[in-house]
Amino acid sequence: MSYATEKLNEEKVFKDPVHRYVHVRDRVIWDLIGTKEFQRLRRIRQLGTTYLTFHGAEHSRLNHSLGVYEIVRRIIDDGFEGRPEWDSNERLLCLCAALLHDLGHGPFSHSFEKVFHLDHEDFTRAIILGDTEVNAVLRNVKEEFPKHVAEVIAKTYKNKMVVSLISSQIDADRMDYLQRDAYFTGVSYGHFDMERILRVMRPREDQVVIKSSGMHAVEDYIMSRYQMYWQVYFHPVTRSAEVILTKILHRAKQLHEEFYNFKHQPIHFYSIFEDELTLQDYLKLDESIIHYYFQAWEEEDDPILSDLCRRFMNRNLFKYVEFNPTTQMKDLMELNNLFKKAGLDPEYYLVVDSSSDLPYDFYRPGEEEERLPIHLLMPTGEVRELSRESEIVDAISGKRRTDHKLYFPLDLLQDVSTKKTIKRKILEILGI
Numbered sequence: 001m002s003y004a005t006e007k008l009n010e011e012k013v014f015k016d017p018v019h020r021y022v023h024v025r026d027r028v029i030w031d032l033i034g035t036k037e038f039q040r041l042r043r044i045r046q047l048g049t050t051y052l053t054f055h056g057a058e059h060s061r062l063n064h065s066l067g068v069y070e071i072v073r074r075i076i077d078d079g080f081e082g083r084p085e086w087d088s089n090e091r092l093l094c095l096c097a098a099l100l101h102d103l104g105h106g107p108f109s110h111s112f113e114k115v116f117h118l119d120h121e122d123f124t125r126a127i128i129l130g131d132t133e134v135n136a137v138l139r140n141v142k143e144e145f146p147k148h149v150a151e152v153i154a155k156t157y158k159n160k161m162v163v164s165l166i167s168s169q170i171d172a173d174r175m176d177y178l179q180r181d182a183y184f185t186g187v188s189y190g191h192f193d194m195e196r197i198l199r200v201m202r203p204r205e206d207q208v209v210i211k212s213s214g215m216h217a218v219e220d221y222i223m224s225r226y227q228m229y230w231q232v233y234f235h236p237v238t239r240s241a242e243v244i245l246t247k248i249l250h251r252a253k254q255l256h257e258e259f260y261n262f263k264h265q266p267i268h269f270y271s272i273f274e275d276e277l278t279l280q281d282y283l284k285l286d287e288s289i290i291h292y293y294f295q296a297w298e299e300e301d302d303p304i305l306s307d308l309c310r311r312f313m314n315r316n317l318f319k320y321v322e323f324n325p326t327t328q329m330k331d332l333m334e335l336n337n338l339f340k341k342a343g344l345d346p347e348y349y350l351v352v353d354s355s356s357d358l359p360y361d362f363y364r365p366g367e368e369e370e371r372l373p374i375h376l377l378m379p380t381g382e383v384r385e386l387s388r389e390s391e392i393v394d395a396i397s398g399k400r401r402t403d404h405k406l407y408f409p410l411d412l413l414q415d416v417s418t419k420k421t422i423k424r425k426i427l428e429i430l431g432i
Helices: 027-033 036-043 048-052 061-080 088-100 109-116 120-129 133-141 145-154 160-166 172-185 194-200 212-233 236-257 267-273 279-283 287-297 303-314 329-341 391-396 410-414 420-430
Strands: 007-016 020-026 201-204 207-211 319-322 351-357 375-377 383-385 401-408
Touching: 007 027, 007 061, 020 027, 020 061, 027 088, 027 133, 036 061, 036 133, 048 109, 048 236, 061 088, 061 160, 061 172, 061 194, 061 201, 088 120, 088 133, 088 145, 088 160, 109 236, 120 133, 120 145, 120 279, 133 145, 145 160, 160 172, 160 207, 172 194, 172 212, 194 201, 194 207, 194 212, 207 212, 212 351, 212 375, 212 391, 236 267, 236 287, 236 303, 236 319, 236 351, 236 401, 267 279, 267 287, 287 303, 329 420, 410 420
Parallel strands: 207 375
Antiparallel strands: 007 020, 201 207, 319 401, 351 401, 375 383
C-alpha cells in the first residue's frame, strides 16, 4: 500500500461543536494535522479582533481548517463517490487543500496584512512548497504533490471542479466559517441548511452544481452570509479595535524608522519593518507574540504608542460616527486641523474606516475579476446561473454595499482640562 492510500488502523475523530465529529482515516491527513505549521493555527484566532465585541469569538484558524476539511470529505465521500463526472484520483488533493487552505494566516490576519502589504495566500503556498514539515508530508505522496496543492489554493489547478470546492461563491470554506462564526459569536444569522445543500451538490464537467430542488437552501445560505457580514464581520466595535491595532503597528514601524530606542525591542518585527521578512520569521508570529509586545509597549516613553497599546489591551476603544466621504470631506479637513490644535495627532486619532461587501455576483465579460457563480442543475439537465432562477438572489446580485465610519477617542475630547474651546468645536462637528 502506498503512502497516498494508507489508512489509519482505526478512524480518528475530533469532537466538533459545528459538525459534531471530524473524521480522519487517511494517514496523510493525520500526519499533516500533526505538523508544527498546522498546529501554529491554534494560536491565531479565526475572527481577529471580533472577540472584543463578541466575547465567545475565541475560536482558532485550526478549528475552521478542520471544519473545511470535514465538509469537503463529506461532499466527496458521501456525495460524489461513484459518479462518472467525478475523478476519484483527486480525492486526496481536495482533502489536503481543504485542510491547508488557511495555513499562511498571520496574527490578526487581515489587519496585519493590510499594514505590512502581505498576503496570507502567498504564505500558504510558501509553507506548502518550502522547507517545512507540511512539505515533507506532501512530498511523501508524490514529488509534484505539494505543487498541485499550492495550485488549488492559487486557483490555477487544471481541474476547476477541485478549485470550486475550496473557493467559489458556495464552497466548503464559506459553509464552515458562517456556521462556526455564528456558533461562537452567539448570533443566529449564519445558520442555514447545510445538510440539504450537501445532498443536492453534484459534480458536472468543470464545476460543482446544485440541483434546482435545493435552490431555497442556497438562497438561505446567501442571505446568511449577507447578514453575517453586516452584523458580525463589519461590526463597528470590531472595526474600532482593528483601527487601533493597525495604528499601533504603523506607529511601531514609524518609530523604528526614526531610530527610536524601544524599552522593549520589537525583535520579532525587525524583518517586517525592513521588508526582509522570511518564511521562518513569519512562522514565529502568532497572536500571543503580538499581545506580549502590546502589553510591554504600554510602558514605552512614546505617548502615542503607549496610549494605543493601553487602549487595545484594556478595550478602551475609539468611538465612531457615520461618515460620508463624498459630502463630508470639508468636515474631515477641518477636524484634522482642530485635532492638531488640540494636541491629538489625526494620523492616529482620527480615522476613516470603510467596509464593503458584494453578497453575490456572477462573471460579466470585461471585468477583471472572474467570479465563479452558483449554477443550478435543472430537471431537463440544463445548467442555469442562480440569479436567473431566484428572484431573491437577483435582487441583491451585483449590488455592493459600502459603509463608512469616522473613529476618534471620545474620552480625550471630553477631557476639557486643556484646550476647552477647540475640543468643544470638534464635538460640535462630530455631532456629539
